[in-house]
Amino acid sequence: MVSAKKNASAIVWFRQDLRVHDNPTLHAAQSDGDILPIYILDDVNAGAWKMGGASRVWLHQSLHDLNRSLGGKLRIFCGDASEILLKLVEETKAQSVHWSRCYEPWRIARDKKIKNALQALGVSANSHNGSLLWEPWTILKGDQTPYKVYTPYYKNGCLNAPEPRQPLPAIKDIRFAQSSVTGGECSLKALKLEPATDWSSGIKKVWQVGEDAAASKLENFIENGLHQYKVGRDFPASNCTSLLSPHLHFGEISPHQVWHRIKQEEAQFGSDDLIHYLREIAWREFSYYLLYHWPHIPEAPFNPKYAAFPWRHDEQALGQWQKGQTGFPIIDAGMRELWQTGYMHNRVRMIVASFLVKNQLINWREGEAWFWDCLVDADLASNSASWQWSAGCGADAAPFFRIFNPVLQSEKFDSEGVYIKQYCPELSGLTGKFLHKPWEAKPEMLEAAGIELGVDYPQPILDLKVTRQRALAANSSLKT
Numbered sequence: 001m002v003s004a005k006k007n008a009s010a011i012v013w014f015r016q017d018l019r020v021h022d023n024p025t026l027h028a029a030q031s032d033g034d035i036l037p038i039y040i041l042d043d044v045n046a047g048a049w050k051m052g053g054a055s056r057v058w059l060h061q062s063l064h065d066l067n068r069s070l071g072g073k074l075r076i077f078c079g080d081a082s083e084i085l086l087k088l089v090e091e092t093k094a095q096s097v098h099w100s101r102c103y104e105p106w107r108i109a110r111d112k113k114i115k116n117a118l119q120a121l122g123v124s125a126n127s128h129n130g131s132l133l134w135e136p137w138t139i140l141k142g143d144q145t146p147y148k149v150y151t152p153y154y155k156n157g158c159l160n161a162p163e164p165r166q167p168l169p170a171i172k173d174i175r176f177a178q179s180s181v182t183g184g185e186c187s188l189k190a191l192k193l194e195p196a197t198d199w200s201s202g203i204k205k206v207w208q209v210g211e212d213a214a215a216s217k218l219e220n221f222i223e224n225g226l227h228q229y230k231v232g233r234d235f236p237a238s239n240c241t242s243l244l245s246p247h248l249h250f251g252e253i254s255p256h257q258v259w260h261r262i263k264q265e266e267a268q269f270g271s272d273d274l275i276h277y278l279r280e281i282a283w284r285e286f287s288y289y290l291l292y293h294w295p296h297i298p299e300a301p302f303n304p305k306y307a308a309f310p311w312r313h314d315e316q317a318l319g320q321w322q323k324g325q326t327g328f329p330i331i332d333a334g335m336r337e338l339w340q341t342g343y344m345h346n347r348v349r350m351i352v353a354s355f356l357v358k359n360q361l362i363n364w365r366e367g368e369a370w371f372w373d374c375l376v377d378a379d380l381a382s383n384s385a386s387w388q389w390s391a392g393c394g395a396d397a398a399p400f401f402r403i404f405n406p407v408l409q410s411e412k413f414d415s416e417g418v419y420i421k422q423y424c425p426e427l428s429g430l431t432g433k434f435l436h437k438p439w440e441a442k443p444e445m446l447e448a449a450g451i452e453l454g455v456d457y458p459q460p461i462l463d464l465k466v467t468r469q470r471a472l473a474a475n476s477s478l479k480t
């Protein structure tokens with residue numbers, strides 16, 4: 001019996017765990033027999049939440065890297081994962097299928113169906129935790145209901161739960177099944193993840209993708225950013241954040257690897273910066289927690305009162321925000337950073353989100369959709385929870401009346417305008433406060449800086465005071 005099992009092949013279905021280190025799925029599958037590693041691009045079941053453009057560019061590079069780590073043995077498929085898996089099992093006679101759990105509602109529904117179908121065929125279907133420090137169903141309040149507020153979730157829930165497991169070593173000699181697969185397989189190129197336009201060149205220029213890149217980014221951050229993190233993380237030009245979000249999203253590094261590496265540093269240096277960083281890692285966990293317990297959050301406000309919010313429909317204003325043409329330098333710098341690199345600094349994400357939702361009075365779902373398409377770290381849990389947080393309608397959200405003033409934010413967090421000048425180079429000739437509000441510069445100053453407002457750089461598209469009042473009035477119009 002045992003030897004029969006040993007020879008059986010196990011399918012390892014890679015999803016958001018595109019790594020060979022600390023991969024519990026790979027470990028479990030390897031003990032079942034020789035493995036067949038696969039990836040399926042399933043746009044069929046994803047529906048409205050199929051991967052956006054920037055994520056696809058990242059995925060292309062990441063699959064390429066994983067395939068290299070697997071000695072070229074990764075098999076790639078495209079289509080309905082249920083159909084593909086069942087066909088594969090039939091063809092290869094695999095006796096087990098292993099995957100790392102995902103928490104998006106559409107994936108949970110699909111995976112349950114797949115598990116049932118595999119079990120009905122007598123195939124062992126196994127899901128593992130490769131992406132979260134704490135499974136969402138294990139952290140509950142005393143009355144067995146889920147937390148809605150981050151601090152008690154983290155402090156009373158997570159920090160009182162068993163310590164997240166230590167990272168697993170990479171398997172030295174992965175044994176691959178010899179199974180030949182005949183139907184449905186496609187090459188990475190055939191997935192057409194990279195656009196024909198040169199838009200993605202900016203992303204490819206600034207990011208090193210893959211498992212090795214993620215590991216060295218963590219070490220680089222520990223050396224150069226971690227010990228100034230608590231304060232530095234708010235300054236977009238300070239390079240004090242880890243830039244690990246896309247790597248964590250695609251599972252090129254696990255939160256366990258990050259958590260325990262930072263804990264090692266904490267044991268040695270113990271500082272507020274490290275504690276603060278772990279707290280941010282736990283915000284990612286909290287986002288997944290919210291999505292798991294309230295699966296409607298990508299589509300509807302957590303606080304139902306906001307379902308009746310009087311949003312404006314204004315295509316022109318939305319387009320100006322998307323293209324970084326609002327006339328507010330910090331907003332435009334952020335939106336252009338997003339377009340050019342597939343990333344935006346967290347502080348700036350909060351500022352541009354507040355501007356869209358509160359000053360422009362445009363539904364947060366428009367912002368969520370734009371970020372979904374443009375971010376390399378686009379993540380259903382973190383994106384929806386963060387947009388709801390910014391819009392004041394989420395769990396433990398910033399109150400709606402807290403409206404960021406983009407000029408004050410810019411003066412505080414980019415006082416020298418280093419970030420602004422990087423993404424709005426046409427403003428480089430301006431200095432001091434005028435970099436943050438060019439419309440207040442005298443004509444001769446603008447002329448000396450080579451700027452004609454409305455020609456080289458937009459006039460501000462709205463009045464901050466008037467739109468602030470409008471937002472507060474809209475909020476007050478809601479019944480409590």
Ligand SMILES: Cc1cc2nc3c(=O)[nH]c(=O)nc-3n(C[C@H](O)[C@H](O)[C@H](O)COP(=O)(O)OP(=O)(O)OC[C@H]3O[C@@H](n4cnc5c(N)ncnc54)[C@H](O)[C@@H]3O)c2cc1C
Pocket residue numbers: 233241242243244245246248249280281282283284285287344345346347349350353371375377378379380382383384386387390
């Ligand atoms: C409107 C809006 C939309 C966002 N959309 C996403 C998204 O789609 N995907 C995404 O990963 N993050 C999102 N965030 C959260 C945050 O901006 C990014 O995680 C962070 O900027 C990533 O940069 P970093 O890796 O250098 O972060 P660091 O400061 O180095 O933090 C380390 C890690 O902690 C996690 N983290 C940090 N802050 C948050 C947060 N507020 N919420 C959840 N996790 C966090 C991330 O995994 C991050 O990589 C969004 C924030 C806002 C305000």
